[in-house]
Amino acid sequence: MSDIYEFNGAAGSGWSQPPPMFEGAEKTIPISLRRSKLPEWPRASEPELVRHYTWLSQRNFGIDTGFYPLGSCTMKHNPRVNERIVNLPGIDRIHPLQPEHQIQGLLAIFFEMQEMLEICAGMDQVTLQPVAGAQGEFAAIRCIQEYHRDIGEGHRDKVIVPDSAHGTNPASAAMCGYEVIEIPSGSDGRLDLDALGAAVGDDTAAMMVTNPNTLGIFEPEIAQAAEIVHAAGGQMYYDGANFNAILGKTDPGRMGFDAVHYNLHKTFSQPHGGGGPGSGPIGVKSHLAAYLPAPVADREETEGGGIVGNGFRYFWRTPEKSIGKVQQWHGNAGAVIRSWAFYRRYGRELEKMSEHAVLNANYLRHRIMQGAEGVHAMPLDGAPADVVKHEFTLSMTPLKDAVGVSGKDVAKRLLDYGYMSPTLYFPMIVPECLMIEPTETESKEVLDKFAKDFLTILAEDPEIVTTAPHDTKVRRVDEVLAARSLVLRHPLTD
Amino acid sequence: MDQLPNLGRENEMLKEMGLSSIDDLFSDIPEEVRRTEVLPLPEPQSEEEILADAQRLLGVNIDLDSRPSFLSTGLARNFVPTMVGMLATRGEFLTAYTPYQPEVSQGMLQAMWEFQTMISELVALPVSNVSMYDASTSAAEAITCAVRVKGRKAEQKGVVYVSQFVPPHRFSVIENYTQGGGIELRILEHGEDGQIDLEAAHVAAGACAVYVEQPNAFGQLDEGITQLKEIIGEHTALIVGVDAVSLGIVEAPGNYGADIVVGEGQPFGIGPTAGGPIYGLFACNMEYLRQMPGRIVGKTLDEDGRDAFTLTLSTREQHIRRHRATSNICSNETLIALMGAMHMALLGPEGLERLALRVAASTEAAKKAISSIENVELVSPSMPNFREFSVKLPGLASDALLFMDDRGVLGGFDIGEWWNSKSSHLLIGCDERTSKSDIDALVDALSSWIEEVVS
Numbered sequence: 001m002s003d004i005y006e007f008n009g010a011a012g013s014g015w016s017q018p019p020p021m022f023e024g025a026e027k028t029i030p031i032s033l034r035r036s037k038l039p040e041w042p043r044a045s046e047p048e049l050v051r052h053y054t055w056l057s058q059r060n061f062g063i064d065t066g067f068y069p070l071g072s073c074t075m076k077h078n079p080r081v082n083e084r085i086v087n088l089p090g091i092d093r094i095h096p097l098q099p100e101h102q103i104q105g106l107l108a109i110f111f112e113m114q115e116m117l118e119i120c121a122g123m124d125q126v127t128l129q130p131v132a133g134a135q136g137e138f139a140a141i142r143c144i145q146e147y148h149r150d151i152g153e154g155h156r157d158k159v160i161v162p163d164s165a166h167g168t169n170p171a172s173a174a175m176c177g178y179e180v181i182e183i184p185s186g187s188d189g190r191l192d193l194d195a196l197g198a199a200v201g202d203d204t205a206a207m208m209v210t211n212p213n214t215l216g217i218f219e220p221e222i223a224q225a226a227e228i229v230h231a232a233g234g235q236m237y238y239d240g241a242n243f244n245a246i247l248g249k250t251d252p253g254r255m256g257f258d259a260v261h262y263n264l265h266k267t268f269s270q271p272h273g274g275g276g277p278g279s280g281p282i283g284v285k286s287h288l289a290a291y292l293p294a295p296v297a298d299r300e301e302t303e304g305g306g307i308v309g310n311g312f313r314y315f316w317r318t319p320e321k322s323i324g325k326v327q328q329w330h331g332n333a334g335a336v337i338r339s340w341a342f343y344r345r346y347g348r349e350l351e352k353m354s355e356h357a358v359l360n361a362n363y364l365r366h367r368i369m370q371g372a373e374g375v376h377a378m379p380l381d382g383a384p385a386d387v388v389k390h391e392f393t394l395s396m397t398p399l400k401d402a403v404g405v406s407g408k409d410v411a412k413r414l415l416d417y418g419y420m421s422p423t424l425y426f427p428m429i430v431p432e433c434l435m436i437e438p439t440e441t442e443s444k445e446v447l448d449k450f451a452k453d454f455l456t457i458l459a460e461d462p463e464i465v466t467t468a469p470h471d472t473k474v475r476r477v478d479e480v481l482a483a484r485s486l487v488l489r490h491p492l493t494d
Numbered sequence: 495m496d497q498l499p500n501l502g503r504e505n506e507m508l509k510e511m512g513l514s515s516i517d518d519l520f521s522d523i524p525e526e527v528r529r530t531e532v533l534p535l536p537e538p539q540s541e542e543e544i545l546a547d548a549q550r551l552l553g554v555n556i557d558l559d560s561r562p563s564f565l566s567t568g569l570a571r572n573f574v575p576t577m578v579g580m581l582a583t584r585g586e587f588l589t590a591y592t593p594y595q596p597e598v599s600q601g602m603l604q605a606m607w608e609f610q611t612m613i614s615e616l617v618a619l620p621v622s623n624v625s626m627y628d629a630s631t632s633a634a635e636a637i638t639c640a641v642r643v644k645g646r647k648a649e650q651k652g653v654v655y656v657s658q659f660v661p662p663h664r665f666s667v668i669e670n671y672t673q674g675g676g677i678e679l680r681i682l683e684h685g686e687d688g689q690i691d692l693e694a695a696h697v698a699a700g701a702c703a704v705y706v707e708q709p710n711a712f713g714q715l716d717e718g719i720t721q722l723k724e725i726i727g728e729h730t731a732l733i734v735g736v737d738a739v740s741l742g743i744v745e746a747p748g749n750y751g752a753d754i755v756v757g758e759g760q761p762f763g764i765g766p767t768a769g770g771p772i773y774g775l776f777a778c779n780m781e782y783l784r785q786m787p788g789r790i791v792g793k794t795l796d797e798d799g800r801d802a803f804t805l806t807l808s809t810r811e812q813h814i815r816r817h818r819a820t821s822n823i824c825s826n827e828t829l830i831a832l833m834g835a836m837h838m839a840l841l842g843p844e845g846l847e848r849l850a851l852r853v854a855a856s857t858e859a860a861k862k863a864i865s866s867i868e869n870v871e872l873v874s875p876s877m878p879n880f881r882e883f884s885v886k887l888p889g890l891a892s893d894a895l896l897f898m899d900d901r902g903v904l905g906g907f908d909i910g911e912w913w914n915s916k917s918s919h920l921l922i923g924c925d926e927r928t929s930k931s932d933i934d935a936l937v938d939a940l941s942s943w944i945e946e947v948v949s
Contacts, residue, residue, distance in 0.1 A: 001801055004608050004839060017573075017848055021930065025855035026743055028878055032717050035745050038843035039615035042608075046577055049839055053605070057586040060593075060601030064585025073591050077497060081541045083583055086767070090552025095565045096769030097907060098556070099899060105551035106768055119533060131627045131770055132825040134812070142670055168824050170817035175638075177674025180817040218522045249520050254527040265825060273829025274602040275592040275624065275789060277771030280825075307554050324666035328630035329569075329769025337548070344544045345497060348535040356498045358519045359507060366511045387519050412597065421595050426813070443499035444507060467797075472597040474796040479596075482794035482806040486783075488621050489611040 002055045005490055007044035040492055059473045060274070061420055067446050069364075071391045071423035071435025072166070072214060074244045074266035074357075079345070082269070082338040091337055096329040100315050104307040106333065107314030109340050110297035113281075116343055120350065121240070121260050122253020123283030125319075129293045129331040133241060136261030136280030137172035137208070139326045143284060143291035144206050144235045144259060145176055146323055150291075153233060156205035160229075162191060164215065164427040169208040169239055178205060185429055189215045189383030191225055204234035211238070211255065212245050212389035214427040214435070215382050216361065226256025235259065235288075243267045244439070245358055245389035248351025259284045268339035270332075279335035293326050294318040356440035357390040360447060364438050365392045367451035375458055377402040382430040391437035393430045400432055403462040407432040410457055412476060413468035417453045496541070558766065562932035563904040564860070566882055566923020567661065568629065569769065570739070570761035573927055574833070575840050578763060582833045592789070592828075596804040597796075603803035606828065607791040609835040616741050616838075616846075617755040618748025619777040623788035625759065625831040626774030626823065630664040632756035633705060633735050634671035635787045635821055636776065640703035640731035640754060641677055642785045642820070647729055649700035655682040657690065659710035660735070662912045668705075682706065688874030692718045698726045707735040708747065711912070712921065713857070713882025714874055715744065723751025731782075738762060738775060740880045742850025754778040762841075763833030773827035773834065784810060787821030789828075849926055853881055856928035863937050864922060869944050873919060882923045884909060889947040891920040897946070898939040905936060 026034065044052070062068070068075035086092065090105055100107065114126040130136035141159065148156050159173035160181045170180040183199050186192040190213070200207075207229045211219045219225070226236045238252035238260035244267045252260045264270045264279035272278075284292060295316035302313035316330075346353055365388060372378040382393025396407040411421035411434065423435040438447060457465060469475065500507065504516060513519065520528075539547070558571045565571075582588070586601060593599030606624040613622035626632040637654050645652065656668065658681050672679060682704060685691040690706060698704045704726055709715050723732045734747035736757040747755045760772035778786060784807065792806035812819040841849060861883045865872040871886040887894055891908040898905035910917030922936070 017845065017852065017926070020848070020851040020855035021859050021928075022855050025851040025858060028854045028858045029715065029743050029880075030717055030878055032720060033715055033745055033878070035741065035743055036749065038847055039612070039618075039741070039746070041612055041615060041841065041843050041846065042839045043842045044839060046575075046840065049836065050577060050581065053581045053836060054584070056601035056605050057581070057584040058601065059599075059604070060586040060590055061595075061598035062586045062589035064589045068589075068591070070591055070594075075589075075591060078589050079497065079541070081545055083588075085545065085548040085552070087579065088549065088552045089557035089559060090555035092765040092767050093557035093559050093571070094555055094768040095558055095563075095567075095569060095571070095766050097565060097567055098558075098904065099895070102556040102899075102904075103768070105554040108551055116535060119535065131827075132823070134822040134824045135627065135631075138822055139670075145674075167812035167814070167816045167819065168822050171812035171815075171819040171822035174817040174819075175671070175674055175822055177676075220522060220524050223524070223527055246523070248529060248533050250523050250527045250529050254529065271588045271829070272591045272825075274587055274590040274599075274606075274832065275828030276825040277827050277830060278825035308551065324670055325630070325663050326667060326670055327770065328628050328661075328663045328667060329772075332770035333768035334771050337552075341544050341548060344536070344539045344547070345541075347538040348533050349538050350533055350535065352498065352501075355504075355516050355519070356500055359500065359504060359516065362511060362513075362519055363507045385522065387522055389522075411595070415595060415598050420591075420598065424594070441497055441499065444503055469597050473600050474597055474798075474800055474802040476797045477596040477802045477804045478794045478796065479804050479806070482792040482804045485794075486806070487793035488607075488790060488806075489614045490608065492611075 002052050004042045004052055005492060007042060007048040066418045067442060067450055068420040069422050069436045069438050070420055071437040072241055074437060074439055076269055076439040077441035078269050078271040079342060082341045085341050086334045086337055091333060101307060104314050107297050108308045109337055111299055111314055113336055113340050114297055117262055117281055117283055120247055120251060121283045122251035123260060124286040125289035125292060126281055126283040127292045127296045128281045128336050129327055130280040130282055131327050131332045132276065132278040133261055133263045133280040134168040134172055135326055136282045137168055138175055139293050140237060140259040140261055140282040141173055141176045141206060142323045143288050146291045146321065147288055148205060150321065156203055158203045159205055160199050160207040162209065164213055164429050165208060166239060166241060173208065189217055191219050191221060193221055193224060193228065196225055196228055200228055200232035200234060202233060204229065204232050206235040206237050208237040208239055210242050212242050215393050216388040216391035217383050217385050218389055222255045241266060242390060245354055247354040249354055259288055264335050264339040269342040270335040270338050277332050277335055279332045290319050290321040291323055292319045294322040294324060353440050360438040360440060360442055361388055361390050361392055364436065364447045364451060367448065368454055371451055371455045375455060377458060382433060391435060394434045395430050396432040396434060399458060405462050405465045407434050409466045409468060410434065413457045413465045415469040416471045419450060561902050561904060562935040564906040564922045564936055565904050567907050567921065568758055569766045571766060571925050571927060572761050574763060574765060574837060577840065578833050578836045581836060582829060587829065587832060593805060596802060600803055603791050605832050605835055607793060607803050609831050610791060612835060612838045613775055613777050616738065617777045618746035619755055620780055621783050622777040623786055623790050625827040626776050626788055627827060628772050628774045629735060629756060629758035630667035632774030632776045633664055634668045636733045636754040636756050637668060637672055637703055637705055638675055639782055639785045639787060640733060641675065643782050644702040644729060644731050648702045652676050653678050653680060653701040655680050655698040655701055655704045657682045657706040657710065658684050659712065660707055661711040688714055688877050689716050690718050692721060692725060695722060695725050699730060701730050703731040703733055705733045709737055709740065709880045712873060712884040713879045714877040715880055720750040737881055739850050739853055742846040743854060754782060759831065759834050762837040764830050771827055771830050773830040785820050786810065787823050788826055852926040853924065856924040857881055857883065860922060860924050860928065860933045863933050867937060867941050867944060869948055882921055884919050884921045887918050887920055888944060890917055894920060894940065894943050897943040901939045903935050903939040905939060
C-alpha cells in the first residue's frame with residue numbers, strides 16, 4: 001500500500017513558493033493566537049505525490065474504466081472539451097461578486113442555461129444556485145413553504161412522498177420542518193391514486209414525485225395525481241433525477257408540476273467526481289418565481305450591442321420575495337458551464353439523448369430477460385411494463401431462493417467481470433433489487449456483452465458468486481468492522 | 495451527436511425487441527402530456543464550435559489575474575499547483591460515482607481518508623467528513639448538528655447564538671437551514687472595538703451552540719475567541735468558522751475548545767471559479783460523530799485481512815434513514831476535496847506556514863499602505879487582520895470602486911451591499927499573489943479618488 005505519510009524524503013515543502021513580502025509576518029498575529037504546533041501533513045516531493053495519486057487512481061473505477069450501469073445515477077460519458085472549457089481564465093479566475101460588466105460572458109451563459117432548462121421542463125423561471133439535487137429539493141420546498149405562508153396557507157405542514165422515492169426527498173422535506181407522509185405504491189409499482197386521495201388534505205403542502213419513477217416506469221396517471229394534490233391546495237414537486245428519460249418527449253410542466261429540480265451531474269454530464277460536485281438548479285411556475293433563491297441571471301436590451309455583442313446587458317436580479325441563499329454564491333458555476341457545453345452538442349435535438357437512453361435500457365432489459373428464459377432462477381421484473389424508460393429493476397429473489405445467491409453477490413461478481421455494479425437494494429419495494437441504467441453513451445456491443453456476462457453469472461457455481469469479488473484490488477470489504485471499530489484518520493504513529 | 499454510439503443502429507436494436515419505431519418506446523406516455531413540437535433551441539454544434547463559443551463568451555469576462563485585484567470576501571485568488579488539476583481529472587477519479595462498491599473504489603476512499611486526516615490535523619479535532627457544499631452550508635449544518643447533540647440538555651432550548659459579524663450571505667444560508675428545525679437564532683454582539691463582547695457572551699451559556707468566525711467578515715482576528723468555550727461551558731457547543739490558510743500561523747480552534755470547526759476549503763485545490771464548485775470543511779469532536787452530516791470514510795480490512803477503506807456510519811444518511819437522516823446531503827464536493835488534499839499534501843506543514851505568512855504579510859503591507867492615505871480610516875485599528883481588512887472612506891465605497899475600476903483596479907468589496915449602514919466601508923482582500931506593485935496601484939487609484947471627492 002502506498003502510504004502518503006511514508007514519504008519523508010523531501011526537505012520541508014514538496015512544492016516551492018516565493019517568500020512572503022517581508023520577513024517576520026508572524027508578528028502580525030498576537031502571541032495568544034499564534035499556532036503552537038504545525039499540523040502533521042505529509043512531507044512529500046512532487047514526484048512522490050504524482051506517483052501516489054496515480055497509484056490511487058488505478059485503484060478506482062470510473063465510467064472511463066468501464067460500463068457503469070448504476071441505476072438512478074445516469075453515469076454517461078463526460079465529454080472532455082468541457083474540462084478544457086472550465087479551465088479558461090474567464091471562469092476559473094472569476095470572483096462571483098465582480099461587477100456585472102466584468103462578467104457579462106458568464107451571465108450570458110447562466111441566462112442561456114436558465115432558458116434552456118425552463119424550455120426543457122416547461123417551467124417559467126429557473127435558478128442555478130442549488131449545488132446538488134438534494135439542495136435543489138430543499139430550496140424548492142422552501143419556496144413552496146414561503147409561498148404558502150404568504151398566501152395564508154402556512155398551516156400546511158405535511159409533504160407526501162411515495163415509498164419508492166429517493167431518500168433525499170423525505171430528508172429534504174424534513175429539513176424544512178415538514179412531517180413526511182409516505183404512501184405505498186400500487187402492486188404494479190406505480191402511484192396508487194386511492195392511497196394518494198386518502199393522504200391529501202388541507203394540511204398537504206406538497207407531493208414529491210419522480211417520473212419515470214425509481215423502477216424506471218412512467219407514471220401514466222401523473223396528471224390525475226397532480227389534480228388530486230392541487231384540488232387539496234398542495235403543490236407538486238418533480239424530482240428531476242430521472243429527467244434523462246423524457247427530455248423532449250414530455251415535461252414536468254405538462255404533467256402538472258409546480259416546481260422541479262434538475263441534476264446537471266446526471267442529465268447534463270457534469271462529472272460525478274467520486275461523489276460530487278453536482279449541480280441542482282430548480283425551476284418553478286410563475287406563482288413561485290418570486291420566492292426563488294437570490295440571485296437569478298436576467299437581461300435587458302441595450303444600445304450598441306452590449307459587451308457580449310448580442311444586444312443585451314446581463315445582470316443579477318433578486319426575486320422580490322426571495323428565500324435568500326442556499327449556497328453562498330451563485331451555485332456551481334463550473335458545473336453550469338460544463339452542462340452548457342454538453343447541451344450545445346445536442347441543441348434542439350436533445351430528445352435524441354433521451355431516445356437513446358431509453359433505447360439502450362429497453363434493449364438491455366430485453367437481452368437479459370430473453371436470455372434468462374429457461375435459465376434456472378430467472379430474475380423477476382421489478383415492475384410489469386411493456387416498455388421501461390431509462391432504467392429497469394430486476395429482483396434476484398428466485399436466484400436467492402434457488403441457490404442462495406443474493407443480489408449483492410451478483411453485484412460483487414459483476415466487479416470481477418470489469419463492470420461497476422448496478423444500484424443495489426433500491427428501490428426498497430423490490431426485494432433483492434438490482435437497478436440498471438445503461439445511459440445513451442454505451443454501444444450495442446457493450447450491452448450485448450454485459451447481458452451475456454450477467455447471464456453467465458446466474459448459472460455460475462454459487463460458491464464462486466457468493467465469495468466474489470475475486471479479481472479486484474481488495475476482496476469483499478468488512479463494512480461491519482469499519483463501523484464497529486472506527487478508524488477515521490491516519491494514526492500517524494504507526 | 496458524437497455522444498451516441500448507437501446512432502444509425504436504432505432499427506436493428508428495435509427489431510430485436512419486436513418494436514418498429516422509437517415512438518413505441520414512449521407509447522406509455524399519455525397523449526395529454528406528450529410533447530410533440532421540437533424544442534426551441536439552437537442547432538447542434540460540434541466540439542470545435544462549442545469551444546469557440548465558450549472562448550468568445552468567457553473571453554469577455556475580466557479575470558482576476560489580469561489586473562490588481564483586492565476582491566476576496568472569503569474566496570481566495572489563490573495559486574493551485576499544476577499537478578492538482580492534472581491528476582484530479584484522471585478519468586478514474588473524475589468519472590466515478592460515490593464509492594458504494596469499495597472493492598473497486600479504494601483509490602478515492604483512501605484519498606478521502608487521507609483528506610480527513612489532513613483536515614483533522616489542520617483544525618485539531620479528531621473527525622472530518624469528506625466535504626460539504628461550501629463554508630456556509632458547513633456552518634448551517636454544524637448548527638443543526640450541534641442542536642441535535644446539545645438540544646436535550648440545553649437550558650435555552652433550541653437557541654443558537656451567531657456572531658454579529660458573520661457575512662449576510664452566510665447568515666441567510668444559516669436561516670434557511672435552521673428555520674424548519676425549531677431553532678432560534680440570536681445575535682452574539684461585538685463591542686465598539688470590533689471584538690466579541692465577552693461580557694455579553696455570558697448570555698450564551700446554556701444555549702445549544704455559539705457560532706463565531708475567526709477571522710470575521712472583515713478579516714479581523716479576535717483574541718477573545720480563545721476564551722469563549724470557558725464562558726459558554728461544556729453544555730454549549732462552540733462552532734468556529736475559519737479561513738483554512740490562516741491555520742498555518744493562527745491557533746487551531748480544536749486547541750481552544752471548539753467542538754465543531756467549519757470553513758471554506760477552496761483556497762486549497764481550486765481557483766475562485768465564479769463561486770463553485772468549491773467545498774466546505776466540517777470537522778468535530780467524537781461527541782458529534784453520529785449526528786454529523788455527510789460522507790465519512792473508515793479504514794477496515796478485506797476478507798483476506800488486507801487494509802481496505804469504505805464509507806462508514808451510513809445509517810446517519812438519507813438513503814438509509816430517509817426523513818430521520820442527519821442531513822439531506824448526498825452529492826457533495828468530493829472531487830474538489832481531492833484537489834484540496836493534493837494541494838495540502840504538496841504544501842506540507844512548512845509549506846502551509848509559508849503560505850499563511852505570505853497572506854499575512856501582504857495583508858499587513860496593504861493595510862499599512864492604505865491606512866496611511868489621508869482621509870482613509872482603518873476600521874477597528876486595534877484588531878489584527880488576516881487576508882482582509884476594512885476601511886472607512888470619505889464617500890460611498892461603490893463610487894470608489896467604480897472610479898478604481900476605470901483605472902483598471904478591482905479595489906475590493908462594498909460592505910454597503912451587506913450592511914446598508916456601512917456604505918462607506920470598503921473591504922480589501924489580499925492573498926499570496928498580491929504584489930507590491932498591486933498595492934501601489936491600489937493606493938494610487940484610491941488616493942486619486944479621494945482627492946476628487948474631498949476637493
